[in-house]
Amino acid sequence: MGRAKLPRKSTNIDMTAMCDVAFLLLSFFILTTKFKPAEAIAVETPSSVASKVAPNKDFVLVTIDKDGKVFLTMDDEQKKELVANTVNSQRNLGINVAAFKKAGFIGAPLSGLNSFLSIPEENRKGDQLPGIPCKDSTNNELIYWMQVVKDAYAGEKMDLLLKGDNVAKYPAFKNVIAAFKKNELLKFQMVTNPENAPEGSELWKSSMKGEKQED
Amino acid sequence: MAELDTSGGGHKKGPGVKKGKKLSTRVDLTPMVDLGFLLITFFIFTTTMSQPTALKLFLPDDKVTPEDQNKAKESGVLTILMGADNHIYYYEGQLKPDGSNFLSASFNGENSIRDVILKKKADVRSRSTDSENPYKDFVVVIKPGAECNYKNVIDILDEMAINVVKKYALVDISDAESQLVKISDASSQTSVSN
Numbered sequence: 531m532g533r534a535k536l537p538r539k540s541t542n543i544d545m546t547a548m549c550d551v552a553f554l555l556l557s558f559f560i561l562t563t564k565f566k567p568a569e570a571i572a573v574e575t576p577s578s579v580a581s582k583v584a585p586n587k588d589f590v591l592v593t594i595d596k597d598g599k600v601f602l603t604m605d606d607e608q609k610k611e612l613v614a615n616t617v618n619s620q621r622n623l624g625i626n627v628a629a630f631k632k633a634g635f636i637g638a639p640l641s642g643l644n645s646f647l648s649i650p651e652e653n654r655k656g657d658q659l660p661g662i663p664c665k666d667s668t669n670n671e672l673i674y675w676m677q678v679v680k681d682a683y684a685g686e687k688m689d690l691l692l693k694g695d696n697v698a699k700y701p702a703f704k705n706v707i708a709a710f711k712k713n714e715l716l717k718f719q720m721v722t723n724p725e726n727a728p729e730g731s732e733l734w735k736s737s738m739k740g741e742k743q744e745d
Numbered sequence: 746m747a748e749l750d751t752s753g754g755g756h757k758k759g760p761g762v763k764k765g766k767k768l769s770t771r772v773d774l775t776p777m778v779d780l781g782f783l784l785i786t787f788f789i790f791t792t793t794m795s796q797p798t799a800l801k802l803f804l805p806d807d808k809v810t811p812e813d814q815n816k817a818k819e820s821g822v823l824t825i826l827m828g829a830d831n832h833i834y835y836y837e838g839q840l841k842p843d844g845s846n847f848l849s850a851s852f853n854g855e856n857s858i859r860d861v862i863l864k865k866k867a868d869v870r871s872r873s874t875d876s877e878n879p880y881k882d883f884v885v886v887i888k889p890g891a892e893c894n895y896k897n898v899i900d901i902l903d904e905m906a907i908n909v910v911k912k913y914a915l916v917d918i919s920d921a922e923s924q925l926v927k928i929s930d931a932s933s934q935t936s937v938s939n
Contacts, residue, residue, distance in 0.1 A: 544774075545773065545774035545775050545777070545778050546774055548774070548778045549774045549777050549778045549781060552777075552778050552781025552782050552785065555781075555785050556781055556784050556785050559788045559789065559792075560788060562790065565793050575797065576895065576896040576899040576900065577903075577904055578798065578800045578899055578903040579906050579907055580799060580800040580903075580906065581798060582798055582799050582801070583796050583797075583798055583799070584796070584797045584798055584799040585799070590895070591795035594895065600879060601926075610829060634838075639860070651915070687911065694895040694899075695893050695895060695905075696894065696895060696896040697895070697896065698894060698895040699891070699892065699893070699894055700827075700889040700890065700892075700893045700894065700898060701891055702894065703889075703895050703898060704889075704917070706815075707804065709751045710804065711804055716803060716804040717801070717802075717803055717804075718802060718804075719801050719802070720799060720800045720801075720802060720899065720902075721797050721798075721799055722797065722798055722799070722800050722899060723797060723798070723799045724796075725780075725796075725903075726849065727907055728859075728907060729860070731907045731908065732907070732908055732909045732911060733906060733907045733908070734907075736909070740928050744764070744848070
């Protein structure tokens with residue numbers, strides 16, 4: 531009685547399907563990744579051990595570039611419209627609200643706001659613009675801007691961010707803080723690059739123990 | 746899928762014609778799959794890692810009357826001053842009129858500001874009688890000079906987080922201190938050039 535021979539199955543698996551899946555995923559990730567848009571204001575942020583991710587919506591961002599020039603960015607278009615209308619009615623500037631809403635950032639003194647908004651968006655480069663005057667307490671237009679922005683966000687959650695360049699001098703930073711303080715905006719966050727806590731330091735020890743960093 | 750039809754469309758060859766050896770067109774796709782997943786992993790990691798983080802800072806309210814302000818014990822205060830070109834200076838307690846306790850430190854390497862902070866912290870702890878909160882009197886006062894840059898300010902605030910300093914304040918530099926920082930900056934520059 532002969533035993534029935536079991537047919538030997540090949541252990542080779544057809545990898546084609548898996549290859550297809552891998553490359554499908556790859557192309558999906560590449561296409562959905564939002565590349566960092568070329569920034570109109572070139573800023574190199576310092577790094578810190580803070581582990582909290584910077585908010586990316588409903589923020590009001592004040593940028594200090596390497597020459598200490600100050601720019602204001604808002605992401606909420608409705609709030610921008612509110613701000614533009616307030617500025618128009620209080621200062622009689624007659625600025626173009628639609629252009630203000632579209633503008634990625636504000637970087638001109640109030641008197642030059644109209645000519646700033648008439649520059650096409652792609653030609654607005656931080657290094658060629660005057661920035662918001664914020665040099666001293668007598669001509670600190672940022673105080674006015676922050677007041678208008680604060681009113682626009684009245685009662686709502688607003689994330690105030692500050693993004694400074696590595697080589698910006700401290701007085702520029704101080705003037706911005708002074709503008710925040712004047713408007714009683716006492717809580718803000720500074721945008722930084724993530725960095726690990728140095729080995730052996732207290733923070734490193736506590737994070738090794740699994741303790742969460744305080745906000 | 747990955748094979749090509751090489752049978753020649755059912756065309757029969759003549760009796761004397763020798764059949765060419767059929768080569769398999771099957772390609773091993775395993776390395777290609779490996780490569781694909783490697784790239785996926787790479788892209789996933791690089792995209793999530795570049796997210797900026799935010800360092801929180803709470804400003805003190807200037808309107809608080811002097812009576813309500815926090816008083817710090819002199820023995821627990823460490824004042825850090827910053828000058829141009831990453832220069833950093835510190836003194837403990839109050840600055841002596843002759844400036845003898847005005848010392849210089851650096852951000853990293855030898856005589857780093859971290860060691861200074863840790864030393865002061867241990868010092869405060871050893872003298873503290875409050876067992877529950879031994880660091881109660883420890884306050885770091887940060888006074889950035891006019892010439893120091895934003896990076897230094899962030900670095901020193903970061904240092905507070907690294908060394909778990911609970912109480913610190915960003916204070917404007919006084920004229921006398923500003924002069925002292927300027928002189929020290931200038932003297933350290935000449936000593937480097939000599």
